[in-house]
Amino acid sequence: MIVGAAQADITPDFEVELSGFAARTQPAVGVLNPLFVKALYVEDGPERLLWAHADVIAVDAQFVSDFRAWAHEFLNLRPDQVIFSATHTHSAPATTLGIGIQARLVARTRSVAAVDSAVAR
16 A cells, blocks of 8 residues: 655635634735645555545535646546545635635645655556
């Protein structure tokens, strides 16, 4: 069995709207704790799995589809071998609406996944 793990900081360095509370009327005013995307790669004979997990409220279906397409192109993984999950924290950026943070999440997740699978080999 081959296993690899990696993480990247996805804490925004720009003003963002937080998610989860309709009564919130202002953007975030600072950072209490950093946000991460983490990846785990497992290979056991012909079976392979890439699991990425981010400290965000959610990601939309298109994000997951795009990530699976990227994993297929660069890591030769089938869609059923790629999982993406979120902590569902209400103290993180609104990723399903915030283009800036979603773009950063995409870039960091891809770099973590690539490093992760390379480390495992």
